[in-house]
Amino acid sequence: MVFAHPLKHNGTVEHWRAKPNRKSGKTRHLQAKGQALRLLALLLLALFWSAALQGCERSQLQRLAPMQFIRIDPLTTLQTRNAGAWRLAGIQVVDEEGAKALLRGFSNLPLDAAADQRLLDRYERTWAYLWHGDTMVQAVLLEAGVAVVWPRPGQMACLEHLNKSEEIARNMGRGAWHDWPLSVTATQSLGKIAAGQFVVLEGRVKSVGETSARRYLNFGDDYSSDTSAVIERKHLKRFRSAGMELSKLKGKRLRLRGFLGQRNGPYLSLAFPEQIELLD
Numbered sequence: 001m002v003f004a005h006p007l008k009h010n011g012t013v014e015h016w017r018a019k020p021n022r023k024s025g026k027t028r029h030l031q032a033k034g035q036a037l038r039l040l041a042l043l044l045l046a047l048f049w050s051a052a053l054q055g056c057e058r059s060q061l062q063r064l065a066p067m068q069f070i071r072i073d074p075l076t077t078l079q080t081r082n083a084g085a086w087r088l089a090g091i092q093v094v095d096e097e098g099a100k101a102l103l104r105g106f107s108n109l110p111l112d113a114a115a116d117q118r119l120l121d122r123y124e125r126t127w128a129y130l131w132h133g134d135t136m137v138q139a140v141l142l143e144a145g146v147a148v149v150w151p152r153p154g155q156m157a158c159l160e161h162l163n164k165s166e167e168i169a170r171n172m173g174r175g176a177w178h179d180w181p182l183s184v185t186a187t188q189s190l191g192k193i194a195a196g197q198f199v200v201l202e203g204r205v206k207s208v209g210e211t212s213a214r215r216y217l218n219f220g221d222d223y224s225s226d227t228s229a230v231i232e233r234k235h236l237k238r239f240r241s242a243g244m245e246l247s248k249l250k251g252k253r254l255r256l257r258g259f260l261g262q263r264n265g266p267y268l269s270l271a272f273p274e275q276i277e278l279l280d
Contacts, residue, residue, distance in 0.1 A: 056129070056136075056158035061114035064128055068108055072100050077125060085125040089115060090162050091138050092150035092198050092257075094176045099146040106132055116157040129158055139165040145175015148200055150257060151274035159274060195262045202279065203227065204253045208246060215246050217254070217270075225265040229256055235271045242273040253279040 067086060069078035076093050078086040093099045113128040120126055130137040138158070141147035142165035149162045170177045201219075209216035209223070213233055220226025231239065231246065239246060255277040258268040270276065 056161040058112070058114050058131070061129065061157055062117055064113035064115060064118065064126065067111050067113050067130075069111075070107060072103055072107075076100065076103065078103070085123070086113070086130075087121060087125045087127050088138055088141070088147075089119075089127040089129050089155040090149065090151065090158055091141060091147040093141065093147045094198065095146040098144065098175060099141050102140055102144055102146060103137070106130075106137055111137070116154050119154050127152075127155060136161075136165075138162060142166045143168045143174070145169035145177050148176070148198075148257070150198070151272070153272060156274060163277075195260055197260050199256075199258065199260045199268065201227065201229075201256045201268060202253070203256075205249050205251060208250050210247075217246070217249060220265075223264065227266045229258075229268045229270050230261075231270045238271075239273045244273045244276065249276075249278075255279055 067078075067080050067084070069080050069086065071079050073079055073085075074096075076088065076096060076099050078088075080086070109132050112131045113126075114131075115126075115128045118126070136158075138147070139162070142149065142162060149159070149166045151159050169175055203219040205217050206220060207218045209218060215231045215233075215236065216223075217229040217231075218226065219228060236246075256268050256270065257275050258270060261267050261269060268275075
């Protein structure tokens with residue numbers, strides 16, 4: 001999975017993406033083994049990092065059944081002994097192999113599960129925050145830089161604490177936050193990333209556009225090719241209810257999260273206000 005973190009300023013975009021690995025099979029094996037050892041060390045350290053944050057107040061969440069998982073399926077689905085399947089609420093994994101290496105440290109351990117509300121995805125997998133003791137599993141992945149915060153509807157109760165965990169990795173340059181910036185033009189940057197990839201985008205809004213069907217946050221002057229964010233009219237009530245006036249975001253520096261689309265240039269579709277962070 002490609003993780004892009006574009007940063008737009010003064011007509012340039014800075015982003016991170018994985019470089020192709022052309023090493024030999026033996027070299028890749030040694031590198032993978034070394035990476036696993038480093039990730040194990042990160043896990044041990046993360047037990048202390050996360051305990052300090054306390055994840056979030058479990059007393060304010062809906063308690064779910066305790067669980068133990070025995071294997072990790074694709075997309076970091078956690079399979080338990082009774083064939084139940086669980087997903088990690090509040091985050092988006094951007095380094096699946098790194099996340100799996102860390103998650104293996106929690107396999108067969110007793111885990112407490114809680115959620116804002118009981119939610120199932122279309123495959124009947126339960127979304128949950130998971131703890132081992134005082135250590136929140138999501139915080140471990142965020143602080144190692146193998147996941148980023150992804151606030152979905154019904155998964156907002158721990159957002160503040162998850163943001164703090166991600167901030168640790170960002171400030172320390174861990175994981176996905178390590179290898180950027182690489183300065184290129186906006187169209188060269190996001191245009192090379194396939195539609196459907198998860199993107200964290202930071203930029204200053206050049207203009208705010210409006211049609212009868214949607215609102216636009218434009219990050220460049222050429223609406224036919226530059227990056228933008230799109231809010232459909234049916235979602236506008238959520239932003240107003242949160243006190244967010246889109247028309248007043250012109251000139252503001254924002255951090256946006258979502259899946260990349262390509263239509264008259266790269267764009268992010270915003271459906272709820274938590275996808276927008278005001279940076280100044």
